[in-house]
Amino acid sequence: MEQRQELRNAGLKITLPRLKILEILEGNQQRHKSAEDIYKELLNANEDIGLATVYRVLTQFESAGLVTRHNFEGGHSVFEIDDGKHHDHMVCVDSGEVVEFVSDEIERLQAEVAAQHGYELLDHSLVLYVKKIAGANSD
Amino acid sequence: MEQRQELRNAGLKITLPRLKILEILEGNQQRHKSAEDIYKELLNANEDIGLATVYRVLTQFESAGLVTRHNFEGGHSVFEIDDGKHHDHMVCVDSGEVVEFVSDEIERLQAEVAAQHGYELLDHSLVLYVKKIAGANSD
DNA sequence: ATGCCTGCAAAGCTTTTGCAGATGC
DNA sequence: GCATCTGCAAAAGCTTTGCAGGCAT
Numbered sequence: 001m002e003q004r005q006e007l008r009n010a011g012l013k014i015t016l017p018r019l020k021i022l023e024i025l026e027g028n029q030q031r032h033k034s035a036e037d038i039y040k041e042l043l044n045a046n047e048d049i050g051l052a053t054v055y056r057v058l059t060q061f062e063s064a065g066l067v068t069r070h071n072f073e074g075g076h077s078v079f080e081i082d083d084g085k086h087h088d089h090m091v092c093v094d095s096g097e098v099v100e101f102v103s104d105e106i107e108r109l110q111a112e113v114a115a116q117h118g119y120e121l122l123d124h125s126l127v128l129y130v131k132k133i134a135g136a137n138s139d
Numbered sequence: 140m141e142q143r144q145e146l147r148n149a150g151l152k153i154t155l156p157r158l159k160i161l162e163i164l165e166g167n168q169q170r171h172k173s174a175e176d177i178y179k180e181l182l183n184a185n186e187d188i189g190l191a192t193v194y195r196v197l198t199q200f201e202s203a204g205l206v207t208r209h210n211f212e213g214g215h216s217v218f219e220i221d222d223g224k225h226h227d228h229m230v231c232v233d234s235g236e237v238v239e240f241v242s243d244e245i246e247r248l249q250a251e252v253a254a255q256h257g258y259e260l261l262d263h264s265l266v267l268y269v270k271k272i273a274g275a276n277s278d
Numbered sequence: 279a280t281g282c283c284t285g286c287a288a289a290g291c292t293t294t295t296g297c298a299g300a301t302g303c
Numbered sequence: 304g305c306a307t308c309t310g311c312a313a314a315a316g317c318t319t320t321g322c323a324g325g326c327a328t
Contacts, residue, residue, distance in 0.1 A: 119269035
């Protein structure tokens, strides 16, 4: 029940919808969820929370730095708990599976490239679209 | 007037809307345009072409490999002529300016990272969000 | 009690689709 | 002449907003 404190720190009142949504986001199943995904999980849990509220809460969480919003291909956004550890994503085009990874070298090169063009790197978005190699172990 | 041939190669009938849209995409002003941008340019040029047609044509062009669609942050797509030369993008958060760049090293590292996880790299999307360094020359 | 929060429904935005008429070949 | 293409308008999909009531503090 540490979530109450997270909400408090974010300057948000502790309400049932926010607790439930935070709980779902912290669940260890799928880390990357769309608003719709969350809405469905709430329905399954018999929580009477509107889709509009899900969106509002997610936006508030984003402003508060609790979650990160990603715009993968396909029009809709997905959200993920922001634990402070930066990483990029790899999406399997067959299964839709999302794998997180970090490459310090890529990070460094990005800053370097930006600098070469006279820019300071503020942020970046890197998504690899991949496909499982037959017969390979996935890690 | 080489555009007719490009359309033909793509298996598309030569029509006024397609010619005009291709022409705009090949214009040397802004390389990255949204459907709306193109629609506005058509209106300015007094061409009587509907927005729906712009979308349809862009989708056809994309299938034909004539253009590439990017989903930068912000909900709407931008299109760019596909000249076969792969590159990534750097977007200035202040001016909205878009700079293209290629880093062979980053490309190589991406494939490497994917392989380490048992995946084959099919495609990727890399966007750097940057800010001009005061007093630096921009190249 | 007060002010922030929620649910519902309606609107907003980008993109897609249906249909009848127009156009290219 | 026939199939493909276009314009218009309406619909679709995701997300946001307005409003009246509800809940946390």
